[in-house]
Amino acid sequence: MAKVSPGGKNHSRPLLEVRNLHAAAGEAEILRGLDLTVNLGEVHAIMGPNGSGKSTLANVLAGRPGYRVTEGTVAYEGQDLLKMAPDVRARKGIFLAFQYPVELPGIRNREFLRTALEAVRQHRGEPKLAVREFNKLLDEKAKAVGFEPDLVKRNVNEGFSGGEKKRNEILQLSVLDPVLALLDETDSGLDIDALKIVAEGVNRFRSPQKAIVLVTHYQRILNYITPDYVHVLMDGRIVKSGGRELALELEAKGYEWVREAVAAAAK
Amino acid sequence: MTQALAAYDTYLSDFQALTPELDRQPEWLRDLRRRAFAHFQEVGFPTARKGNEPWKYTNVGSIAERRFASASGGPPDREPAVEDLEAVAPWCTVWHEAVFVNGRYSPGLSASAATHEPKGGLRGAVVLSLQEAIASHEDLVREHLGRYARYDHDGFTALNAAFLRDGAFVYVPDGQEIPTHIHLLFVTAGAGEPMATYPRTLIVAGRQSKVTVIETYVSLDGAPCFTDPVTEIALNEGARVDHYRLLLDAGAYHIGTSRVHQDRDSSFASLSFATGPALARNDFQVLLDAPGASCFLRGLYVTTGSQHIDNYLNIDHAQPHCTSRLYYKGILDDESRAVFGGTVLVRPGADKTDAYQEDKNLLLSDRAEVDSKPSLEIYADDVKCGHGATAGAIADEALFYMRSRGLDEQTARVFLIKGFASEVLDAVQPEPLRHWLEEKTMRVLPRFTVEAPA
Ligand SMILES: Nc1ncnc2c1ncn2[C@@H]1O[C@H](COP(=O)(O)OP(=O)(O)O)[C@@H](O)[C@H]1O
Ligand SMILES: [Mg+2]
Numbered sequence: 213m214a215k216v217s218p219g220g221k222n223h224s225r226p227l228l229e230v231r232n233l234h235a236a237a238g239e240a241e242i243l244r245g246l247d248l249t250v251n252l253g254e255v256h257a258i259m260g261p262n263g264s265g266k267s268t269l270a271n272v273l274a275g276r277p278g279y280r281v282t283e284g285t286v287a288y289e290g291q292d293l294l295k296m297a298p299d300v301r302a303r304k305g306i307f308l309a310f311q312y313p314v315e316l317p318g319i320r321n322r323e324f325l326r327t328a329l330e331a332v333r334q335h336r337g338e339p340k341l342a343v344r345e346f347n348k349l350l351d352e353k354a355k356a357v358g359f360e361p362d363l364v365k366r367n368v369n370e371g372f373s374g375g376e377k378k379r380n381e382i383l384q385l386s387v388l389d390p391v392l393a394l395l396d397e398t399d400s401g402l403d404i405d406a407l408k409i410v411a412e413g414v415n416r417f418r419s420p421q422k423a424i425v426l427v428t429h430y431q432r433i434l435n436y437i438t439p440d441y442v443h444v445l446m447d448g449r450i451v452k453s454g455g456r457e458l459a460l461e462l463e464a465k466g467y468e469w470v471r472e473a474v475a476a477a478a479k
Numbered sequence: 480m481t482q483a484l485a486a487y488d489t490y491l492s493d494f495q496a497l498t499p500e501l502d503r504q505p506e507w508l509r510d511l512r513r514r515a516f517a518h519f520q521e522v523g524f525p526t527a528r529k530g531n532e533p534w535k536y537t538n539v540g541s542i543a544e545r546r547f548a549s550a551s552g553g554p555p556d557r558e559p560a561v562e563d564l565e566a567v568a569p570w571c572t573v574w575h576e577a578v579f580v581n582g583r584y585s586p587g588l589s590a591s592a593a594t595h596e597p598k599g600g601l602r603g604a605v606v607l608s609l610q611e612a613i614a615s616h617e618d619l620v621r622e623h624l625g626r627y628a629r630y631d632h633d634g635f636t637a638l639n640a641a642f643l644r645d646g647a648f649v650y651v652p653d654g655q656e657i658p659t660h661i662h663l664l665f666v667t668a669g670a671g672e673p674m675a676t677y678p679r680t681l682i683v684a685g686r687q688s689k690v691t692v693i694e695t696y697v698s699l700d701g702a703p704c705f706t707d708p709v710t711e712i713a714l715n716e717g718a719r720v721d722h723y724r725l726l727l728d729a730g731a732y733h734i735g736t737s738r739v740h741q742d743r744d745s746s747f748a749s750l751s752f753a754t755g756p757a758l759a760r761n762d763f764q765v766l767l768d769a770p771g772a773s774c775f776l777r778g779l780y781v782t783t784g785s786q787h788i789d790n791y792l793n794i795d796h797a798q799p800h801c802t803s804r805l806y807y808k809g810i811l812d813d814e815s816r817a818v819f820g821g822t823v824l825v826r827p828g829a830d831k832t833d834a835y836q837e838d839k840n841l842l843l844s845d846r847a848e849v850d851s852k853p854s855l856e857i858y859a860d861d862v863k864c865g866h867g868a869t870a871g872a873i874a875d876e877a878l879f880y881m882r883s884r885g886l887d888e889q890t891a892r893v894f895l896i897k898g899f900a901s902e903v904l905d906a907v908q909p910e911p912l913r914h915w916l917e918e919k920t921m922r923v924l925p926r927f928t929v930e931a932p933a
Contacts, residue, residue, distance in 0.1 A: 274883050277875060302885040314880035318898025318905075327894070328884040335885070367898070384884060 225290050226251050227392060227423050228273075234283035234448075235272045241282070242268045244448035250392070253420040257434060257459060258427045260445035261467045266427045267311055269445070270396045273425075274308035275301050288392070302328075303335035305391030309381035309398045311427075316368035321380070324368050325350060325387055332388055353386045356416070358409050375406040382413035393417060395426045399433035411436030431459040444470050486546050487523065493549035494641055507621055508613065508643075515630035515640035524634045536818040536850045537760060537789040542732045547675035547705045549642070558587060559668050559699055567697045568727060569915040574662040574693070577606055581667060582676040583645050584608030604657045604690060605650040609679055612648035619650060623683055627711040627738035627766070635734045635760075639677045639709040646679030649692060653685035653715070660691045660909055667698040667706060667728060678708040684718035684745075691721040693912065696735075696755070698728040703757065710737040714745035716769075721908060726753040726761070727919075733759045741801075743769035750907060751778040751807075752916055753788055754923045763821075764793040767801035778807035779903040779916075781923050782815035782847075792821040792836070796829040799859075805836035808903050810896060811847035812924060819851040819868065825859050832862040840870035841899050843924070890929050897921065 228250040235243040242265045250256055260266050272279050273286065275298030286293040293301065316324065326346050333341065341349070354364045357379045369377050378398050385393055398410055414437050418424060426437060434442075434456065442458040443450045446467070451474045452458065462470065494516050501509045524543040525534045559580065564570060578588035605616065612620050630640035647663040665678040684690055698704050706728055714720055726733055733756040739747055753759050765774045780788045794803045809817045819838040840849045851868035873895050881891035900920045907913035921927065 276879050276883075297882070297888075298879060299882040299885055299887050299891075302883050308883050310880065310883075314874075314876050316877055316880070316895070316898060318901040319894050324881070324884070324894065327890065328881075328886055331885040331887070331890075388884065 225287075227289060228293075228425075229287040230273075230284070231286070232284040233269075233272070233281065233286060235268055236280045236282055237268070237278055242279075242448050243272065245284070246445075246449055248443065248450060250423050250425060252391075252423055254441065255418060255424040255426060255437065255439045257439035257442045258425060258445050258450075259429070259431070259442060259459065259462060262429065264445045265448045266429075266445055267396055268448075270308055270394045270425070270427050273394055274298060274306060299331070302388075302390070303332050307385055307388060307390035307393050309378075309385060309393065309395045311396040311400070313369050313377040313381055315370045315372075317370050319368050321364045321366060321368050322347070322350060325384060328384070329387055350387060353383055356386065357383045357413055359383060374401045375403065378402055378410060379406065379413075382410050385417060386413055391422060393422065393424045395424065397428055398426075399428055399430065407433060408436060431463045434459045446471060446474070486544060487520075489546045489549075490519070490638070496549075497642075497644075500644070505613065505617065505621075511625055511630065512641050512643060515637045515643075518631050519634050519637035519641055522634050522637065533791060533820070536820070537758070537787065539732075539734065539758075541758065542705055542734070545673060545703075545705070547673050548669070549675060558585065559666060561588060563699055564588065564664065564666065564697070567699065567729075568664055568695050569662075569693070569725070569912050571660070571662070571909075571911045574660045575601060575606055576662045576664060577608075577647055578664045578666060579608075579645065579647065579678060581669075581674065582665075582678060584610065601659055601661075602657050603652050603655045604661070605648070606661055607648045609643075609646040609648050609681065612681075616648070616650065619683065620648065620681065623711060623713055624681055625711075627713065627740045628709045628736050632736065635707050636709055636736050639679060639707050639736070642675075642677040643679050644677070646681070649680075649682040649690070651684045651688040651690045651718075654687050655685065656689040657691070660693060662693045662695065664695045664697065665706070665708065667702075667704045667731065669698070669700055669702040669704055671700060671702055673703050673705065675705040675707065678706065680708070680710040682710070682712040682720065684712070684714045684720050686715045687717040688715070689719045691723075691909065693723040693725065693909075695725040696728040696731070696733065698731050698755070701730045704728070704731045706731050706733040706735070706756075708733075708735045710735070712737070712739045712747070714739070714741045714747055714772075716743045716745065718742070718745045720745075720747050722747065722749040723907070723912065724749065724751045724761075725916075726751070726759055727755040729755040731756045731759075735759070735761055737761075737763045739763075739765040739774065741765065741767050741769070741772040741774065744771035746772070747774040748906075749774070749776050750903070751776075751780075751790070753778070753780040754782070754919060756788070757786055759786075759788045760791065761789070762791045764795065765803065766795045766797060767803065768797050770798050770800040772798070773802035775804045776806070777903050777906055779809070779900055779920070780807075780817060781810045781900075781920055782817060783812045783923060784815060785813070786815040787818075788816075789818040790820070790838075792819075794823045794834065794836070796823070796825040796832045796834060796859075799828065799830045799832065801829065802833045803835070805853075806903065807838045808899065809838070809840040809849065810843065810899060810920070810924070811840060811849065812843040812926065814844070814846040814848075816848045817850070819849070819853060822854045822856050823864065823866070825855070825857040825862055825864065827858045829859045830861040832859060832864065834862070834864045836866045838868045841896065842870055842872050843896070843927070845872070889927070893921070893927050893929050896924065896927055
C-alpha cells in the first residue's frame with residue numbers, strides 16, 4: 213500500500229486532530245503533549261509499553277469520565293471534540309472498543325444494540341429500522357464474527373469469555389458502523405483463531421470513508437491488519453512515528469531501544 | 480402516648496362491637512379471636528425498639544398512635560368498579576379473580592374462570608371466602624387456621640386474628656394441577672378516612688398438587704390505611720405452589736405476616752413485589768419441615784419519596800436435605816429506606832442443607848438508605864450455606880459503556896434499572912403479570928422515563 217504523509221492524501225481537513233494533549237487522572241498527569249492526525253481511510257497503530265497512556269488516549273477521545281484535559285485541543289470533523297458528551301461523540305461516529313468490555317446484567321445484547329443503532333441512525337437522519345430488518349442485520353453480522361445465535365440473545369457480555377467479549381466489541385462496531393474506530397487492545401487475550409476473526413472484522417470495516425486507531429501492546433495483530441502508520445507512545449507522548457516496518461523493528465528490538473534512541477537524539 | 484392509648488380504646492370498642500358476630504361463630508373460632516384480642520391488649524404494638532431486634536429499624540409508632548376506622552362497618556358506600564381495580568392492579572380475564580373489599584368478599588367483583596373450561600377451570604380446587612369456608616369446610620379450616628401464623632407472634636398477628644372476619648380460602652385436593660391462576664385481590668376503598676383491614680388468607684395444597692396464587696393488595700383512594708394481613712400456606716407432600724405477593728396499596732401502612740409450612744418434597748416459589756405502601760413490613764417465614772422440601776423466595780421492592788420497606792425473612796431448615804434460595808432486590812430513589820433482615824436457621828440434624836440468601840440494592844439517590852443484615856445460624860455440620868448483601872449506585876462504568884454506544888444518559892439509566900429489576904422479574908411465570916410488573920416498576924420511577932424504543 214502506498215504510504216502518504218499525514219494530511220497529504222486528503223486535501224480537506226483531517227478527521228481527527230489532536231494537538232498538544234495533556235490529560236490527568238487524579239493527581240497524575242498521564243498524557244503530556246500528544247499530537248496525532250488521522251485522515252479518513254487511514255489505519256494508525258499506537259504501540260507502547262504498559263502504562264504509557266495508550267488507554268488514556270483512547271478513553272479521552274471517547275469521553276470517559278474521570279480524566280481531566282489540562283491542555284491542548286482535539287478536533288473531530290473540525291469540531292471541538294472535548295466539549296461533546298460521550299453519547300454525542302458516539303452518534304457522530306466515534307466508537308471505542310473497550311480494553312475491558314463491561315458486563316451489563318439484565319440487558320439483552322439484541323435490545324441494547326437495537327436501541328444504540330436507532331440512536332445513531334436518528335442522528336444521521338436515517339429512517340427507523342423495522343425490528344425484523346434489524347434482527348436480520350444483527351444475525352448476519354453476528355455470524356460474521358462467529359457468534360453462536362445464543363450469544364446475541366444473552367445479556368451484554370455477562371458470563372462471556374474474554375474472547376467472546378472482544379468479538380462482541382467487533383460485532384457492535386460492525387452493526388453501528390461508525391467513522392472512527394478506536395480499538396483498545398482488542399487483540400489481547402485472544403487465541404489465534406479469535407484474533408483472525410477480530411482482524412477480519414476490522415478489515416471489513418476498513419474503507420476510504422473510515423479511519424482506525426488501533427492501540428496495541430504487541431505487533432502480532434499487525435500481521436493481519438496492515439497499518440498505514442505506527443506510532444510509539446511513551447510517557448504520555450508520541451516519541452516516534454513510522455510505517456509498518458517500525459512495528460517489526462519494535463518487535464525485534466523492544467521498547468527500550470526507542471527510549472534510548474529518543475534520549476540520544478535529545479542530547 | 481395518650482394518643483396511643485386513645486387508639487387502643489378504639490380497637491377495644493371495635494372488638495366489643497363484634498360481640499353479636501362472635502356469638503354466631505363456631506366456638507373454636509370465637510375462642511381463638513377472643514384469646515387473640517386479649518393477647519393484643521397485653522402486648523400492644525411493637526413500639527419499643529430497644530432490645531427488640533426484629534423491629535430495630537422500623538418504627539410502627541405512626542400506626543400505634545393513629546385511629547383507624549374499623550372496616551367492620553360493612554361495605555363502602557360505593558362498591559368499586561372493575562375499571563377501578565384494573566387501573567391499580569394486574570387483572571386478567573383468564574384468571575380466577577376473588578376480590579375482597581375492605582376485608583369482605585365481593586361476589587359482584589369476583590369472576591370465576593370456570594367459564595374458560597375445558598382448557599382452564601379450577602379442576603376441583605376450592606376458592607371461597609373464609610366465611611363460606613368456615614361453613615362448608617369447617618374441619619379443614621379449623622385444622623390449619625392459625626396453626627402456622629400464630630396469633631401470639633406479635634401485636635399485628637393478634638389483631639389480625641381478633642378481627643378475622645373474612646378472607647380467602649384456597650384448597651387444592653390431592654393430585655390436582657390447577658391450570659387457572661388464582662388471584663386474590665384485597666382492596667381498601669375508604670371513604671377518605673384512614674381505615675384498618677385485616678385480610679386473612681389460607682392456602683392448603685394437597686399431596687402432589689400444583690397451583691399458582693397471586694395475592695395482591697391495593698388501595699383506591701390513597702388514604703393512609705392500615706393493612707394488617709396474615710397469610711398461611713400449607714404444602715403437603717410433593718405439592719408445588721407458585722405464589723406472588725404484590726404490595727400495591729399506595730400510601731398504606733402495611734404490616735404483613737406470611738407463614739409457609741412445607742412437607743416432604745414440596746416446592747414453594749414466591750415472589751414479593753412492593754411499590755405501594757408508605758410503610759411496609761414483609762414478615763415472611765418458611766418452615767422446611769420434611770426432607771426434600773425446597774423454597775425459592777424472590778423479591779423486588781421499588782421505593783420513592785419517604786417510603787420505608789422492611790423485609791424480614793426467615794427460613795427454618797428443620798429437616799435434612801432441604802434447599803432454600805432467597806434473592807431480593809431493591810431499587811430506592813429519593814430518601815426512601817429499605818431494611819433487610821431475618822435469618823436462615825439450620826437446626827441440629829438438618830444435614831445436606833443447601834441455603835443461599837442475597838439482597839442487592841440499587842440506590843438512585845444518595846439520600847436513599849439500606850440496612851441489609853442477612854444472617855445465618857447453623858447448627859448442623861454437613862451444609863452448604865451462603866449469603867450476601869450489596870448496595871450501590873448505578874455503576875459509572877456501565878453508564879459510560881452504554882453512552883459510548885450512542886445511548887443518551889437517561890436511556891442508559893433506564894436500561895440499567897430495567898436490567899436490574901429483570902433479574903427478579905424474569906422469574907415471573909404468568910406472562911401478563913410479568914409485563915404488568917415490568918411496566919409498573921418503571922411507572923413508579925417517574926424520574927426515569929424515556930420514550931419506549933419503537
Ligand atoms: N482513571 C485513572 N485513574 C488513575 N490513574 C490512571 C487512570 N487511568 C490510567 N491511570 C494511570 O495512567 C497510566 C497510564 O495508563 P493507561 O492509559 O491505562 O496505559 P496503557 O493503556 O498504555 O497501559 C498508568 O500509570 C495508570 O495507572
Ligand atoms: Mg491499556
